[in-house]
Amino acid sequence: MQAKTAVVVGAQWGDEGKGKIVDVLSENFSVVARYAGGHNAGHTVIIGGQKFILQLIPCGILRPDCQAVIGNGIVLDPIAFLREVGKLRDLGVNVDKQVFVSNRAQVILPYHRMIELAAESAPGRQKIGTTSRGIGPAYEDKMARNGLRVVDMLNSNLLKTHIQNACHEKNAIAHALFGTEPLNPAQIYEEYVKAAEQLAPFVTDTAYLLNQAIRDGKSVMFEGAQGTMLDIDHGTYPFVTSSSATAGGAITGTGVGPTAIGTVIGVTKAYVTRVGEGPFPTELHGPEGEDLRARGHEFGAVTGRPRRCGWLDLPLLRYSNMVNGTEWLVVTKMDVLDSLAEIPVCVGYEIDGKRVDTMPADVRGLESIKPILTTLKGWQEPTEQIREYDKLPKAAQEYLRFLEKESGARIGMVSTGPDRDQTMALPDFAQALKSLEA
Template identity: 40%
Template sequence: MNCCVVGLQWGDEGKGKVVDILAEKSDIVARYGGGANAGHTVIIGDEKFALHIMPSGAVRPGTACVIGNGVVVDPEILIGEIEGLAERDISLAGRLFISESANVVLDYHKLEDRLREQSLGKDKIGTTARGIGPCYADKVGRSFAVRMSDFKHLDNLKQRLEKIIAYKNKVFAALYDAEPISVDDIFAKCRVYAQKLGPYIRNTTQYLHESIEQGKNILFEGAQGALLDLDHGTFPFVTSSNASALGMGPGCGVPNQKVDRFIGLVKAYTTRVGEGPFPTEQDNDTGQLIRDKGNEYGTTTGRPRRCGWFDGVATAYTARIGGITEVAMMHLDTLAGMPELKICKAYSVNGRETDFFPIDGEELASAECVYETLPGWDEDISGVQNFEDLPQNAKNYVEKVEQIIGVPVTMIGVGPKRSQAITRK
């Protein structure tokens, strides 16, 4: 059975933990989008693994890991993750496969990201400054794109980098008065990248289709969240890739018909990092309480996340567009001890109530939430293993979310560890 795991909010929903759990029964975990701007955390016992490019299944020896063509690869970070896992006696030899069509993030992409954000001032988008957007822009522009396959042809790559960096230097100097980038420095790094990553580069689309024909179980892993999708998210405050389930096919070359389950990840509340509209945000003591209890600080950046109530309108929308068949709800334990809880069931936009997510930025920014209020619970649920053993108010909360979003909740996270998950049919 093949399944796809994707975030349904603005990212940080807990995909690393869920992918790790599902990877136990998967032969392959394939990452299909995003780059080092993602942060997936896996906790096994007392060990914590923070992964940015590597598929979360990497921490399970024997599970093959695919980095698909839709991912933009920062070689420096990826090599660091490979070596970091090796230091913890986890080898990727013979089980990591990087698409030869994946585009490469180089130093000039990161510089461009920083310079552009600085120049925008108060109008900045709020990127992670990891070079993701500029790399995707080069991919779409084609002429200046560098792909993993280029590491197999270093002589040609040197000539291409000379042309690319000459152009970039002119642009950076004219727009930002920036110092020139050294071609030799960039190419020297590329030689190291080619040596260390070369053994992992292959045609991953062919590998995935052959694996499907052999009856292997594949888990497709998304990055960020569907509300950050370039086409269907809160534009322009989005990422530069299709972060919803819709990005799976283009990001790895496997059509949706080959996937049996589409699992959408949510938190029991809502968070967001960076700029952009956030209808249920609680910029108050309630939001700070959620932030502190849920440790809501970015895996990649360390930035405090904006926190608010569960947004059923936004989640129902992302579940619809992604064809989500079931939902995994994380951080239910974070809500313990709060006297009452709210779920947004509709928006009031220009005096009209709607339960469909408005994609127009101005309409969304002006939307007022229509809440359903439920009583909370005081019990510690971090050790609960069965849904029936949850406090009645916790069960009521989960069932109300199901009713509003129209998708069953089949997994519930009650803590950060692999073992702290309730499976519910």
């Protein structure tokens, strides 16, 4: 880790426990910057038994001396942001001194939610399994160069004109395609001009802030949302999110240069989960999947949706490590496997009778995969109270060594429970983190 910076990414389809890991790691960083997604991404952090659910604000906010930055790659729902700010204030968090919002971030408005909800529910449309929070349509407007940025929202005349023009267009489209009732632009303006006043104190040029922090020798962590396999370019398209969830998104989503990134840390569960539609080669159906879901409490932090569950997929992890340039892996939820006598792991794919070692690009190829499984010995001992790697059961250590050998990245940290202190860093990783401290 030469530069005092690190990108933390989800190595699977999201929900890997990045929130907890970013919170644990933030002890070593002066700034945590979120670079992609919107309030469809939920991070649950448990500190001393107290639960914090964050949607937009980076997990570094829970460290009193850490700055929390919302980068330009985010799509910001101002109402959701202010609601989250209010909840954190009520919990005694000093959001007013710690949170910074990019003036270049795109704004989600009510018509984005209207369009997404109508499209996802329309007969004959391919269902992606979105959260219907307006994320996709906001990114569509951004790419069509028709979006509203935070800096524009602070100009009341511009905000009013934009809402009037956009509602005229979106109401007509939604009514023609989906029969949706029109939104009232005057009502939207009244709500959002008030929101803009409350948002204004948080707004700054975060690209300048982050680059200055790096120049000053401060340590900066870049936090992704969702996971690699939901990335708009590299994921299981079209069942993906609308932004760059991979490590590359940290560059475009914050305004720092690629040479400023010191290392990439991937977060993977000891098994795999997925929310929503789309291919999932190692998915378990029936009692095994239900058992894994129950033991892992696999329900969305924001939506409450049950997650699909399956065994660890090593070809997927190799692919993820490749496109992210992952140096270190953090393995979460080891404790969920504690009771198993045997643990199947996917080591390769079979498509149309042929062995395939790489991730196919097309959905048909993904859906026709037969996973090639090997079985590792389970440890059948509780790991929740263990805080040192050397004290893990021998079979658990062998499971981790196998994962490391097959995935191409070094294991730096292991999590055996949801609380902040249920985490252990391996010596080399702990030493690398030490070098980041200002």
